[in-house]
Amino acid sequence: MTEASRFTENALSDWMKGEGPDSDIVISSRIRIARNIQAYPFPMLATNQQSKEVLEQVAQVAHNEELGTISRFSMLPLSELNELERRVLVEKHLISPALANESRNGAVILSDNESVSIMVNEEDHLRIQCLCPGFQIKEAWDLANQIDDIFETHLNYAFDEKRGYMTSCPTNVGTGIRASVMIHLPALVLTQQINRILSAITQVGLAVRGLYGEGSEALGNLFQISNQITLGQSEEEIIDNLYSVVRQIIEHERAARQKLIYETRAKILDRVSRSYGVLSYAAIMDSKEAAQRLSDVRLGIDLGFIKNVSPHVLNELLVMTQPGFLQQTAGEKLTPEERDIRRAQLIREKIAETG
Secondary structure, three states: OOOOHHHHOOOOOHHHHOOOOOOOOEEEEEEEEEEOEOOOOOOOOOOHHHHHHHHHHHHHHHOOHHHHOOOOEEEEEHHHOOHHHHHHHHHOOOOOHHHHOOOOOOEEEEEOOOOEEEEEOOOOOEEEEEEEEOOOHHHHHHHHHHHHHHHHHHOOEOEEOOOEEOOOOHHHOEOOEEEEEEEEOHHHHHOOOHHHHHHHHHOOOEEEEEOOEOOOOOHHHEEEEEEOOOOOOOHHHHHHHHHHHHHHHHHHHHHHHHHHHHHHHHHHHHHHHHHHHHHHHOOOOOHHHHHHHHHHHHHHHHOOOOOOOOHHHHHHHHHHOOHHHHHHHHOOOOOHHHHHHHHHHHHHHHHHHHO
């Protein structure tokens, strides 16, 4: 087994197997911190030699015993990963599409349980990412802050007394922090309240994106909600603002689920049962339909209509049914039709295992 295959052969990261607070609605909580090293140009302007020196400095900290007190870490240079391995890491949210497409001295440092991902020479010299299951945004911040402190002890960060941490993108200047939650909102979609909710979210300085961040579609009723403002607020204020808004969204989703049960119980039962049946027996399925059917079944589990399927299986299938992972497990590139056939097969097998 290669070092990379330890992180690409399994769809479900170890941290996702835990039960976090409000995990019936919040899939995961994430903190991402952008940092740059003083005296080096941002990655997009750096020479090959400069980005190589940045990588060497970061690698020294990655192998430092202080970081080892948090977890065992592995560094994967992007130049040593093939196209499918990169794509799988994107599908698991361990690296960004931007890093996957960058081969010049890019790397990712991963903790054994994959809850920590540190991207090197992406848009910034460092992107420290911490993930927790369920609604644990404050816990994710505590971990990210701890890791950031270790790196700041050994690296001379680019910092301005007035502007804060200097970053490649002006929208990250200041704290350099992006706090986000991945949230499943099927009831708000079905009761046609989602547009009103999302509009209110954007008015309080938060952004709403799809499953894979900026520019991606909200497949399977999954939305990524994050802060837009990094300058002029402290890290704690950013976290507290996101926390309070997401707490309200959770309550709205719970109320919408109760509304579905009381007012349209038979229709919802029929919807989730049909999707369960299609997932159990379909011979071909594209990624968009798979995401929607999985969302229906997850709602059925959370409402108590479906008893024999674990939400963990659905989390796993969200990654397993993505194009990169399908081809990685097949050991070859697949045509779109071949992917649709293999996707349906994998889903049938997983459903059968838990049935």
